[in-house]
Amino acid sequence: MHGGGHHLRSRALSPEISRPARGRGARSPLPLGRRDTLAAALGAAFAAAGEARAQNSAAPARADPPLSAAAAARAVEVSRNAILRISREVWANAELGLAERRSSAIHLRELEAAGFRVASRGTSGVPTAFVAEWSQGSGGASIGFMPEYDALPGLGNAAEPRRAPGPTGAEVGHGCGHNMLGAGCTGGAIALKRMMEGAGTPGTVRVYGCAAEETEGAKVYMARDHLFERDDAVLAWHPAPVAGAGLARLNAVDKAKVIFRGRAAHAGFAPWEGRSALKAAEMFGIGVQMMREHVLPTARIHYIYEHAGVAPNVVPDFAQIWIVLRDLDRPKVEALTRWVRQIAAGAAAATQTEAEFVHFYGTHDLLPNEPLAQLMHRHLSAVPLEWTEEEQAFARACQREIGVREAGMATRPLPFLRDISAGGATDVGEVSYQAPVGVFAWPTLPLGIGLHTWPVTACGGMSIGDKASLNTARILAAASFDLMADPALREATRADFLRRRGDRSYTPALPDDRRRPLGLPAFMTRTGDDEVVAGMEGA
Structure with a gap:
């Protein structure tokens, strides 16, 4: 010790x-919308830094989508049913951190069905953690994905815009959106595999089942076993009220x-x-x-x-x-x-x-990586934020129940954000000292509402959550394929990682x-x- x-x-x-231990993950939500009010989760940090600015300023100019974006969209569409099964089943079977037996098994079931090999179960001493991987050819890059799937106490809720018990009551629910986070990451890995097969790209795709992020995150135990050091980059995203990427420090x-x-x-x-x-x-x-x-x-x-x-x-x-x-x-x-x-x-x-x-x-602490953050921002900006009137009405009803402005869901991404700091922490920080880490935020909850609240659970169980799972899989698959195919991009990513870590x-x-x-x-x-x-x- x-x-x-x-x-x-x-x-x-x-x-x-x-x-x-049962209640260890609960945290009180923080208000959003001010630059100096930053919630602990990475997605909330992006949101707090720019939510009001994003909704009250002109939309950033939209660049042409990267070439890999269309191929990623097609690959995700082929895997659509598997991605939605993960998100919906994990949401309906919400489990607290370190006890996510069903949730972990759901991810592994879909990964094995997609052709991934389970390299380890109970990884690094955490029973509900795992590593699954797939390789093609010789050499090539290695890209990791970090799905999470633990829920929170007291946040069980139905897919309704009001307080109502969910499938397993009100005791446990996905008030941080990890059902979507996990589906997007695992779905992105499955879609990347399809893209690599189609293009004949050599490389390795790894999926790290990151149990218990809300309590004693498995990433820390995996990092102690030096699992991430073999990857050229490790990617993830986080639910938020807004879409964004940038240089965030936790x-x-x-x-x-x-x-x-x-x-x-x-x-x-x-x-x-x-x-x-x-x-x-x-x-x-x-x-x-x-x-x-x-x-x-x-x-x-x-x-x-x-x-x-x-x-x-x-x-x-x-x-x-x-x-x-x-x-x-x-x-x-x-x-x-x-x-x-x-x-x-x-x-x-x-x-x-x-x-x-x-x-x-x-x-x-979390080390940002500018080449990866810029890559994520280019790809998230290429995916439209489109909501039906029913989805916007659902979001406004949640805002009405909470007592915040009825602004609905975000409809455009934030500009690239620089030098964001927050008082919170994440176990992704441990990974960021072993490999370059790329993360971004994507809207899964209404504007003005914080993570770790019942509306996050409610939105995650309906079409808003479905769209988040599919769209983030697209972004992750496209960005990771770019890394696989571009040695110069990987070199720039590595150089930024070494510069920020320094001689530590x-x-x-x-x-x-x-x-x-x-x-x-x-x-x-x-x-x-x-x-x-x-x-x-x-x-």
């Missing part, structure tokens, strides 16, 4: 730490659990016999507040108390805090993490309790002792041996 952290003991792994992040253990006692008769883990947690929180004045303005520190006792008349012997630390890059985040670790030790010493600092997850060699952000995600549900790891041991405990 980075910074000399402790290994988790068996007690800390069960109910105390594992209990909060922060590095560390996540930790801070656990305090004390001694229980009767709070009325003999409180002196106890040592309060809650008081230690409170002192830790005060210590974090005291450091805020002295951190860089770019730092973000936020935490919650996950466990803080069970009854007021019992001195709590257990408390747990979940803290997230972000800043511009890994060195800055690692400095914050060391400081917070010291605060935990000090709080324990002051309250005569024991502290355990469990650094369980981290990512690098890749060091995994994950702690050394973290072999699998902390929030992995027990049922995903149980074996027959577990049952035998359990049956012998009372013998």
Whole structure:
């Protein structure tokens, strides 16, 4: 573990730490439409930077579409049914991160049917992650795609412009649009294969099943195994209220659990016999507040108390805090993490309790890539943003329910965006230190509405979502074919990647002792041996 952290003991792994995992992905939506209000997701960063500008300014001049655009459209049309099956079935079977068994299987089913070989399941210690690949000829380029497919708690919704339970109720839903994101990425890979077969282009297409992006993203575990270093570029997109591409930066992040253990006692008769883990947690929180004045303005520190006792008349012997630390890059985040670790030790010493600092997850900042961003922008600009009156009415009804301006869906892309920064983070950042990464945003939700809300789920389950899945597959297939066919473009992409990374060699952000995600549900790891041991405990 980075910074000399402790290994988790068996007690800390069960109910105390594992209990909060179900809700770990939830985030409050942020308002859109202002340049300085940036949501955590990449798509929302593009949206916040330019939504109002895009809708209130003249449309950018439309260049002639790249030659590969028409071929990509034809290849996607051939794969249309498979792409829509992925999007619709994953939407109807929404699963939380690290438990996406059906969703992962849906992607693999369609990839295998399209001729891809499954190179690994349960990749890099994440049971619902995978890698599928297809190659043709000798040599050639290698392009990766990053589908995601995890959902969010509390955002289940029907494909209706109002709050209404979805196919599996309201408990889980695709409020970040990963059913569409995954369908577009996997569909783009399938379409690229068809284009390469038709043109006889040599190369390798890889699809990385990126489980649990909302919690402990599999990309980080895959990157630690150096899986992305073999690719010339790795591509993805993200749902947003707008279409856009540009030079976006997102922060590095560390996540930790801070656990305090004390001694229980009767709070009325003999409180002196106890040592309060809650008081230690409170002192830790005060210590974090005291450091805020002295951190860089770019730092973000936020935490919650996950466990803080069970009854007021019992001195709590257990408390747990979940803290997230972000800043511009890994060195800055690692400095914050060391400081917070010291605060935990000090709080324990002051309250005569024991502290355990469990650094369980981290990512690098996202490195943009200008040649790839320009490539994505050219291709997304070649795909019309066309909506039926029924779709615009659906969007306006969602806006009416939320209480924002009834502007409907975006009808033109943003200009190429430069120097976008945001306080949030993404596990794509880890990939961006191993290979050039290209990403873009595409409209899947009405203007003025944020990600991680029920309208995203609603739109993702109807024709707005279908169009997003198909159109993003077209954009990804066309852009990736250009990369496959143009060595000079790949060289420029690589040069930009090396320039931005500089002399910083890749060091995994994950702690050394973290072999699998902390929030992995027990049922995903149980074996027959577990049952035998359990049956012998009372013998």
